[in-house]
Amino acid sequence: MPINKKHRRLLPLLFPIFSMLVCSSCHESPEYPNNLYGNFDALWEIVDSRYCFFSEKGIDWDEIGETYRKKITAETTPTELFFICADMLDELKDGHVNLSSRFTTSYYRQWWTDYPQDFSLRTLEEYYLKFDWLSTSGIMYTQLPGEIAYMYYPNFSTTVGETSLDYILAILHNSRGLIIDIRDNGGGLLTNIDTFVGRFIDREICGGYITHKTGPGHEDFSKPYPITYKPAKSGRVKWTGPIILLTNRSCYSAANSFASVMKSLPNVKIVGARTGGGGGLPFSSEVPIGWGVRFSASPVYNSDMECIEFGIDPSPGCEVHCTAEELADGKDRILEFAINQLKDLPLPENKK
Amino acid sequence: MIARFLRAIPVVAALMLMSFGVAAADTVENADTLAGKGSSRPVTGIYSLEIGRTSLLATYLSPLHYTGAHYGVNGEWSKAMPFNPEKVMMHFDGGFEFCSLLNPAHTARMMGLTGEFRWGMSWRTTLPYKILLTAGGSVGIDGGAYYLLRNSNNPVQAMATASLALRLSGAKSFKVGKMYLLLRDVVSLPSVSAFFSPEYGETYYEIYLGNHKGLAHAGWWGYNFCIDNRLTLSVDFGRTAMTLGYRFNAHTQWSDHLNTKIFTHSFMIGVIPGGLGLKPRHKKANVETIHSLY
Numbered sequence: 001m002p003i004n005k006k007h008r009r010l011l012p013l014l015f016p017i018f019s020m021l022v023c024s025s026c027h028e029s030p031e032y033p034n035n036l037y038g039n040f041d042a043l044w045e046i047v048d049s050r051y052c053f054f055s056e057k058g059i060d061w062d063e064i065g066e067t068y069r070k071k072i073t074a075e076t077t078p079t080e081l082f083f084i085c086a087d088m089l090d091e092l093k094d095g096h097v098n099l100s101s102r103f104t105t106s107y108y109r110q111w112w113t114d115y116p117q118d119f120s121l122r123t124l125e126e127y128y129l130k131f132d133w134l135s136t137s138g139i140m141y142t143q144l145p146g147e148i149a150y151m152y153y154p155n156f157s158t159t160v161g162e163t164s165l166d167y168i169l170a171i172l173h174n175s176r177g178l179i180i181d182i183r184d185n186g187g188g189l190l191t192n193i194d195t196f197v198g199r200f201i202d203r204e205i206c207g208g209y210i211t212h213k214t215g216p217g218h219e220d221f222s223k224p225y226p227i228t229y230k231p232a233k234s235g236r237v238k239w240t241g242p243i244i245l246l247t248n249r250s251c252y253s254a255a256n257s258f259a260s261v262m263k264s265l266p267n268v269k270i271v272g273a274r275t276g277g278g279g280g281l282p283f284s285s286e287v288p289i290g291w292g293v294r295f296s297a298s299p300v301y302n303s304d305m306e307c308i309e310f311g312i313d314p315s316p317g318c319e320v321h322c323t324a325e326e327l328a329d330g331k332d333r334i335l336e337f338a339i340n341q342l343k344d345l346p347l348p349e350n351k352k
Numbered sequence: 353m354i355a356r357f358l359r360a361i362p363v364v365a366a367l368m369l370m371s372f373g374v375a376a377a378d379t380v381e382n383a384d385t386l387a388g389k390g391s392s393r394p395v396t397g398i399y400s401l402e403i404g405r406t407s408l409l410a411t412y413l414s415p416l417h418y419t420g421a422h423y424g425v426n427g428e429w430s431k432a433m434p435f436n437p438e439k440v441m442m443h444f445d446g447g448f449e450f451c452s453l454l455n456p457a458h459t460a461r462m463m464g465l466t467g468e469f470r471w472g473m474s475w476r477t478t479l480p481y482k483i484l485l486t487a488g489g490s491v492g493i494d495g496g497a498y499y500l501l502r503n504s505n506n507p508v509q510a511m512a513t514a515s516l517a518l519r520l521s522g523a524k525s526f527k528v529g530k531m532y533l534l535l536r537d538v539v540s541l542p543s544v545s546a547f548f549s550p551e552y553g554e555t556y557y558e559i560y561l562g563n564h565k566g567l568a569h570a571g572w573w574g575y576n577f578c579i580d581n582r583l584t585l586s587v588d589f590g591r592t593a594m595t596l597g598y599r600f601n602a603h604t605q606w607s608d609h610l611n612t613k614i615f616t617h618s619f620m621i622g623v624i625p626g627g628l629g630l631k632p633r634h635k636k637a638n639v640e641t642i643h644s645l646y
Contacts, residue, residue, distance in 0.1 A: 027604070027606040027611050028611075029409060029411055029415065029611045030415070032415070034456065034457070042415065046415065050553055052553070102459065190557060191560075210557075210558050210561065210563075212551060212552070212553040212554040212555065212558060213551075213552050213553030214551050214552050214553070214608060214609075215552055215608070215609050216552070216609060220552070222551060222554070222566075225558060225561065225562075225563040227561055228561075228562075281505050281555050281557060281558075282504050282505055283503075283504065283505055283506050283553065283555070284500075284502065284503035284504045284505075284506060284507075285414055285415060286414050286415075286416060286455060286459075286460060287416075288416060288456055288457065289457055290455060290456070290457025290458070290459030290460070291459075292459075292460065292502055294504055297505070297506075297553045297555070298505070298553060298554070298555050298557075298558065
């Protein structure tokens with residue numbers, strides 16, 4: 001039976017179908033072979049297109065890539081390749097950068113190993129807390145002699161419960177000031193910052209800004225988006241008195257962001273040493289051999305639009321260090337500095 | 353805007369399900385009979401399971417192709433429309449799919465869960481050799497997520513699309529020995545769409561903070577291309593029918609330098625309760641049955 005005129009009109013439908021099939025293949029992504037150079041090039045390009053601090057750190061990534069690519073030879077084993085790649089990533093001088101294989105994870109440690117520790121947990125527990133403290137939501141807390149409230153929060157990975165914070169602040173309320181110790185806090189969940197900061201403010205504040213890459217170019221960034229913090233809901237226990245935040249070089253990532261936000265509050269002083277930084281939210285990716293790579297991808301800034309990747313300085317006149325000898329002798333100069341700042345302050349009127 | 357869009361998805365899905373639920377209440381045994389015309393318009397429902405293989409590239413998560421097993425459960429319902437039953441039919445397609453994928457080195461696993469619902473109407477005509485051709489459109493939503501277990505601040509490729517689609521199908525019934533068969537191919541081509549995608553290096557934390565700018569994208573074939581093709585052969589046993597088939601589904605997205613490509617090949621096996629009506633059965637006197645599939 002011949003195809004009649006009516007059915008012939010259906011033929012133009014074939015054209016859009018054909019064009020769609022063509023269009024669908026327009027956007028190709030690079031593919032890398034699973035060999036020495038393929039893996040190296042994949043890693044180099046992932047970082048090249050997505051890492052966010054090339055300009056701030058003055059890094060010539062092209063040159064670094066050339067230098068380390070030359071180290072690969074036909075005799076290079078996968079394990080040796082891993083360490084060549086790890087060394088290349090160390091050039092970023094970034095604690096958020098890791099290369100993960102099934103036998104090890106590379107990690108740039110110099111951001112804290114090259115600096116004094118300024119903290120000893122044992123000294124704190126033995127000489128200042130007298131092995132007697134309360135603990136909830138990963139927070140150790142007590143009232144130090146002289147009616148000074150103290151809490152130690154060693155890890156932002158532990159979610160802070162609102163009710164737990166109510167109890168802590170209620171128990172410590174009859175104090176001249178509050179010391180929040182985050183020394184050796186390597187970071188964790190940024191959402192914990194909201195929980196804490198909400199207790200110390202009475203109106204919404206802008207605590208910083210965040211941007212992200214919008215394309216593979218080194219300067220392809222979005223407009224900064226404000227990170228706002230809201231006061232805790234009514235009925236929650238708040239703290240409006242003076243606060244001292246203790247920091248050291250091992251405060252990193254979320255702890256670094258927390259210090260940045262707290263520093264912008266008028267009733268807060270930062271005491272101790274400059275934090276370690278970690279001002280970029282890490283992204284993950286991988287190379288054909290199966291190694292995972294993590295790197296800073298989304299820069300965070302403080303409320304003055306200053307990059308916090310290199311750490312947060314103590315408040316003016318509040319930089320304090322303590323040597324390993326002092327700590328071994330039971331003397332925590334940073335904590336004592338903070339206590340001295342608060343000990344002569346009056347108790348709140350309604351709490352005398 | 354994106355929040356409103358996402359909130360609207362379950363409402364639209366519920367309305368679509370309800371509208372077709374009313375239609376699907378009809379069965380072959382209790383079909384509409386047009387007053388004065390003596391015709392019946394049964395709902396033909398095809399319920400199928402599928403198993404196959406998915407290949408996925410989602411550069412927001414990884415530059416590597418993930419491959420692995422694909423499983424799905426689908427339903428397809430169709431019925432001739434009352435106002436022009438010989439020429440117009442409506443159809444509703446819905447389904448859920450799950451996949452478990454590995455990277456080439458088998459060191460990381462990705463899990464995907466997606467769903468799709470489409471409702472539409474098609475005009476139909478009979479070509480030479482009694483080939484039934486339908487052409488029409490549908491409105492639909494699909495969404496889900498692919499979760500890469502080891503990623504940090506970019507762990508999920510969320511998918512959400514609302515689209516208008518072209519839908520074409522061809523069907524030919526024939527008999528081999530004593531078996532009544534229906535060979536059918538259905539192609540769905542979402543054409544104009546709105547879809548969700550974060551920007552190139554945008555973390556879900558930033559979206560959580562409230563930065564929803566640039567998440568909703570307008571799509572056409574060049575940026576959000578999808579094709580779904582189902583080739584089936586159904587055997588009518590009278591009171592029921594069985595269908596076997598092959599399904600190919602391709603979905604590609606390109607936005608903000610992010611490339612997503614999902615290709616699935618799967619084998620389908622299904623059942624058609626009530627049968628296809630190809631095999632002669634006792635018929636009600638003076639009632640003409642208008643089937644939607646042939």
